[in-house]
Amino acid sequence: MLPEAIEAMTEQLRRVGNPSSLHAAGRRTRRVVEESRESIAGALGARPSEVVFTSGGTEADNLAIKGLYWARRPRRRVLLSAIEHHAALDPAHWLAESQGAEVELLEVDEHGMVHPDTLRAAVERDPDDVAVISVMWANNEVGTVQPLHVLAAVAHDHGIPFHTDAVQAVGQLPVSFATSGADALTLTGHKVGGPMGAGALLLARGLTPVPVQHGGGQERDVRSGTLDAPAIAGLAAAVHTAVARQEEQSRRLTALRDELIERVRRAVPGVVLNGHPTERLPGNAHFSFPGCEGDALLMLLDAKGVECSTGSACSAGVAQPSHVLLAMGAEAAAARGSLRFSLGHTSTREDIDRLIEVLPAAVERARRAGLS
Structure with a gap:
C-alpha cells in the first residue's frame, strides 16, 4: 500500500x-x-x-x-x-x-x-x-x-x-x-x-x-x-x-520493464515475450519459457526471493493453461510454461538484477524436471 x-x-x-x-x-x-x-x-x-x-x-x-x-x-x-x-x-x-x-x-x-x-x-x-x-x-x-x-x-x-x-x-x-x-x-x-x-x-x-x-x-x-x-x-x-504520479511512474516503469525484457531475453535464449509489443502496460512483462512448467518455475524463483505469477492469481495452483494465451493462439504447453513479472511503485533495478541472477539456473532446473 x-x-x-x-x-x-x-x-x-x-x-x-x-x-x-x-x-x-x-x-x-x-x-x-x-x-x-x-x-x-x-x-x-x-x-x-x-x-x-x-x-x-x-x-x-x-x-x-x-x-x-x-x-x-x-x-x-x-x-x-x-x-x-x-x-x-x-x-x-x-x-x-x-x-x-x-x-x-x-x-x-x-x-x-x-x-x-x-x-x-x-x-x-x-x-x-x-x-x-x-x-x-x-x-x-x-x-x-x-x-x-x-x-x-x-x-x-x-x-x-x-x-x-x-x-x-x-x-x-x-x-x-x-x-x-x-x-x-x-x-x-x-x-x-x-x-x-x-x-x-x-x-x-x-x-x-x-x-x-x-x-x-x-x-x-x-x-x-x-x-x-x-x-x-x-x-x-x-x-x-x-x-x-501516473505520468512519472509510467516513464520509470516503462524503462524498468524494457530493461527487464532485454535482460531476460539475453539470459534465456528462446524465451517468448507475450502481449502487444508497444501497446502494453508499463509494469507488465509476460514470457513463455519453452520446456518449462510455469508452476514449477514460479516455485523455484520464489525459493530465491523472486515473486511472480503464472497469470491471474485467482487461478493460481490450478494446473490448466491460461485462457488468455489460448485465445491468443498459443499451444497448451506454451501457455502452461508462462510467467508474468509485474513492476510497481516499489520496484527497483536491484529487483531485476536479482531476477537475472537466479533465472537461468531456475529455467534449466525446471526443464530437467519437465523431462524426468
Whole structure:
C-alpha cells in the first residue's frame, strides 16, 4: 500500500460511525465517504454521483454485467473479449447457464488485442438483441492495452452500454471516464496501492443496473450494504496519489520493464515475450519459457526471493493453461510454461538484477524436471 493510503485508512480506523446513521458520528463518517467519492471522481474524470463503492473489482464486474443484462431484458446477447478476467467471464457464463443469456466471446489477435471490426461484426449480426458489451481496458496477464475509445464508439453507434474492467489501467495509464466512452468502469484498491476489499464501479448518469444484492439501498440503490469508510478513505487516497504520479511512474516503469525484457531475453535464449509489443502496460512483462512448467518455475524463483505469477492469481495452483494465451493462439504447453513479472511503485533495478541472477539456473532446473 502507498503510505498515503495507509495514513488515510488508519486515521479512519480510529473513529466510530456508520455513514448511513443520522447521529454526529454517522454524519462525520458520511462526510469522509462523500469527500472520498469526490476525490475519486476528480482523479478519474467522473462526476461524484457516478462513483458507486463496492468491495472490489469482482463485485463491480458482477454488478455491471449481471445488472445491465437484467436491466435490458428481453435482450439476450452478452459480448465479451475472450481474454477477460474471470471476474467478468464467470458472471457472463452464469447468466448463460441460469438466465437465458447468449454469451459471445470476441476473438483477439496474437497480441491479445480486440479489433474494432471484430466487435462491429459481432454487434451487427443482431444489434437489437445485445444487452451489454464488456472489454477490459488492459489485460491482467499479458498487459495488452485495448483501443478502448474506438470499441466504445462501436457500442454507442448502436445504443449498447459498454463496460470496461479498468482494474489494471487505473494508475498505470491515463484514465478519464468522461472521455473514454465507457458507460461503466471497474476499479479496485489493491492495484493502485490501496487496500484490498475496496473498489468502485463508475456508472454513467441514466444507467441503472438491477442490483445484485439488496438491503439498505445505499449507493444509488444499486449496491446495498454498510460502507467501509476506512477502506474507502484508503482507496481514495491511493487513487488520488497514483493518478497524480501516473505520468512519472509510467516513464520509470516503462524503462524498468524494457530493461527487464532485454535482460531476460539475453539470459534465456528462446524465451517468448507475450502481449502487444508497444501497446502494453508499463509494469507488465509476460514470457513463455519453452520446456518449462510455469508452476514449477514460479516455485523455484520464489525459493530465491523472486515473486511472480503464472497469470491471474485467482487461478493460481490450478494446473490448466491460461485462457488468455489460448485465445491468443498459443499451444497448451506454451501457455502452461508462462510467467508474468509485474513492476510497481516499489520496484527497483536491484529487483531485476536479482531476477537475472537466479533465472537461468531456475529455467534449466525446471526443464530437467519437465523431462524426468
